[in-house]
Amino acid sequence: MQPIRVLLADNHTLIRAGLRSLLESMEAVEVVAEASDGRAAIHLVKAHQPDVVLMDVAMPEMNGLEATARIVKEFPNTHVMILSMHANEEYVMQALQAGAMGYVLKDAGVAELELALKSISKGEAYLSPAVSKHVIADYVRRTGGESSTPSHLTPRQREILQLLVEGHSAKEIAARLVISIKTVETHRSQIMERLDIHDVAGLVRYAIRTGLVTADE
Structure with a gap:
């Protein structure tokens, strides 16, 4: 079985280190590179051709949403999963519109992260259950209103x-x-x-x- 090749994109060094340690403890997962901003992530995707990019949203130079849109357009064999602390509809919809295959909250459990990775590496979309709940609630509350994007x-x-x-x-x-x-x-x-x-x-x-x-x- 070929390992799932992952690129980490987050501007916090300690978070990347923690994620790398967590991912490398999983069976058949390999972290191939780390990026501290969206622009660097794009260059590293070109260099390493990972299966999945774990992408933070708020990063300097180029944010994760813009980087996601460019990666999806330029590297169709690489899928992007957003890792975020935000569960509201606006963030999630922007991520999906940018082309992300998945959206997982940073407080998700290890089992959920592993399931999301496996799903997205196979080209299957994945949303955290908590995200789905918030998106539906926000949509109902805001129906008729215009989303500021x-x-x-x-x-x-x-x-x-x-x-x-x-x-x-x-x-x-x-x-x-x-x-x-x-x-x-x-x-x-x-x-x-x-x-x-x-x-x-x-x-x-x-x-x-x-x-x-x-x-x-």
């Missing part, structure tokens, strides 16, 4: 929005993404126009509300 922004705009709210200047973003400062400023103007938000503080609040970044970053 950044889906009407392009991938590049979401990427630039995250870097902006993390405090990077237009010059730093341009250098990081290998584009001109003018292009960054054009994207920033378009983002503000699309969201009808015209100050950085408002962009930060929007990014936190939609899960693009977390308040403690």
Whole structure:
């Protein structure tokens, strides 16, 4: 039996170490690489071609949702499972829309994590029972309301929005993404126009509300 090859993506070193130890104690699971942000995860998926990526959502540089969307598009043989502390409908729906095959809470038991891994490695979707319960409850509560998600922004705009709210200047973003400062400023103007938000503080609040970044970053 071939081992399930796993890549860990989480910006907390101790969490990655704990997950690695836990996964390597499971039969037929091999951790092939670790990433501390979404951009690094994409590069490591290309290098190692893992079966499954265990992906955190809130990471610097590029968050887990954006990284998931790109991995799913560029590497169809690699499946993504989100590991998150959030069980509400908005987070889960964004993860599924990005192409994640599964969503497991960080307080899940070892048996559940192992079951999720085996299911997702075979191309079968998996949602934690607790997540399913919350998603249904949130959906019923919010039926008729509009969910605030950044889906009407392009991938590049979401990427630039995250870097902006993390405090990077237009010059730093341009250098990081290998584009001109003018292009960054054009994207920033378009983002503000699309969201009808015209100050950085408002962009930060929007990014936190939609899960693009977390308040403690």
